[in-house]
Amino acid sequence: MSETEQEFTETLTIPPPEEDLHHPMEQYLRMERLPHIWCSTCGIGTIITAFISGLQKSELDREKVAVVSGIGCSGRAAGYLRLDSFHSTHGRAIPFATGLALGNPDLKVAVISGDGDLVAIGGNHLIHAARRNINMTIVCINNFNYAMTGGQAGPTTPLEANASTAPYGCYEFPFNLPYLAESSGAVYVARWTALHIRRLTNAIAEALLKPGFSFIEVICPCTTLYARRNRLGDGLDLMRFYHDNAIIRHGADTREVDIGFQDRIIVGKFIDKEKPTFLEKRDQYLKSKLGEQFIPYKGPNDGH
Amino acid sequence: MSYWRVPLDIQEIEIPHGDLHIIVERCKGCGFCEEYCPKDVLEMSTDFNRKGYHYPNILKQGACVNCNLCEMICPEFAIFCLEGEPRHPDPGEVIQGGENREG
Numbered sequence: 001m002s003e004t005e006q007e008f009t010e011t012l013t014i015p016p017p018e019e020d021l022h023h024p025m026e027q028y029l030r031m032e033r034l035p036h037i038w039c040s041t042c043g044i045g046t047i048i049t050a051f052i053s054g055l056q057k058s059e060l061d062r063e064k065v066a067v068v069s070g071i072g073c074s075g076r077a078a079g080y081l082r083l084d085s086f087h088s089t090h091g092r093a094i095p096f097a098t099g100l101a102l103g104n105p106d107l108k109v110a111v112i113s114g115d116g117d118l119v120a121i122g123g124n125h126l127i128h129a130a131r132r133n134i135n136m137t138i139v140c141i142n143n144f145n146y147a148m149t150g151g152q153a154g155p156t157t158p159l160e161a162n163a164s165t166a167p168y169g170c171y172e173f174p175f176n177l178p179y180l181a182e183s184s185g186a187v188y189v190a191r192w193t194a195l196h197i198r199r200l201t202n203a204i205a206e207a208l209l210k211p212g213f214s215f216i217e218v219i220c221p222c223t224t225l226y227a228r229r230n231r232l233g234d235g236l237d238l239m240r241f242y243h244d245n246a247i248i249r250h251g252a253d254t255r256e257v258d259i260g261f262q263d264r265i266i267v268g269k270f271i272d273k274e275k276p277t278f279l280e281k282r283d284q285y286l287k288s289k290l291g292e293q294f295i296p297y298k299g300p301n302d303g304h
Numbered sequence: 305m306s307y308w309r310v311p312l313d314i315q316e317i318e319i320p321h322g323d324l325h326i327i328v329e330r331c332k333g334c335g336f337c338e339e340y341c342p343k344d345v346l347e348m349s350t351d352f353n354r355k356g357y358h359y360p361n362i363l364k365q366g367a368c369v370n371c372n373l374c375e376m377i378c379p380e381f382a383i384f385c386l387e388g389e390p391r392h393p394d395p396g397e398v399i400q401g402g403e404n405r406e407g
């Protein structure tokens with residue numbers, strides 16, 4: 001063994017693997033698929049932890065919860081959760097979830113997906129599911145770019161932010177997601193960052209128990225692409241940025257909560273209102289039109 | 305937290321205690337747990353795990369108050385905290401100039 005080799009093995013002290021340690025959340029995770037693919041200092045893992053905690057807090061029956069996700073970094077979420085979960089095609093997480101929610105009204109459907117999936121290619125599905133007020137919870141993980149395919153500019157990339165398809169900075173106006181969700185008809189709209197874990201957990205528990213279309217935008221650090229291209233440091237620096245620049249303003253007017261490049265981020269619960277869901281409205285309307293002739297669909301065990 | 309005298313009800317006060325467990329091989333060295341631990345219990349080690357990341361070490365054994373923040377903020381499911389036996393604070397550690405004095 002040469003001298004440098006010996007020096008190397010001396011500094012590299014590998015601790016013995018700890019086989020008997022089991023994380024309390026392992027019962028909700030497909031452990032055979034971990035470690036996950038998300039980069040070091042990415043916030044999606046934190047958001048998944050918050051989702052599991054929120055699910056535990058909501059005390060919903062695990063058998064009655066389904067998770068759907070689309071394509072992208074956050075699209076992997078469904079594959080790691082030990083629930084009824086489905087990894088759908090690009091942008092089609094909401095149509096699949098709509099089918100689940102209408103086919104089995106007892107099911108609570110959650111969609112965990114990214115901004116590129118839900119708002120770019122799936123943008124129409126988002127606004128129409130919100131318009132119909134279908135009973136589902138959307139967790140939209142916003143990292144401001146298409147991170148899995150190499151950091152291209154997307155519909156949420158802030159003005160002047162650098163992306164691989166916007167080398168001189170992005171000159172398109174971005175979406176204001178809470179405003180989009182509210183104006184489309186969502187009954188619950190909130191925004192948190194990956195740093196506000198306890199508030200995010202409470203918001204997810206609240207949204208899961210809310211009948212109707214609930215939308216939670218979660219700002220998430222993307223260290224490998226967004227932060228690197230814009231020279232913002234790593235995910236930990238972005239977490240510090242959220243700590244200093246996130247302003248909690250519950251009930252804020254969603255028209256004023258748009259995000260600029262490295263600008264203040266207004267977070268909080270913006271909308272929480274009551275509205276009949278798609279199925280309630282359908283049953284009520286058809287009952288008023290057809291009377292006794294109308295037999296409402298009660299789910300797959302209905303017998304009709 | 306430090307006081308200028310020993311509180312009169314110090315015998316009735318219990319400080320919660322958490323037993324920290326770190327799954328070293330799962331860690332990707334992001335440093336969230338070290339940064340946001342309210343009691344500064346953790347520090348990043350100079351050693352590497354099998355993947356080549358620096359993992360957190362417990363710096364102050366017994367200082368964890370079971371707030372579970374590290375468990376919730378860890379993106380890798382690599383650290384967790386189990387509730388331990390609560391303990392009574394030592395009079396020396398709560399008064400000003402005691403060993404736990406901050407700033």
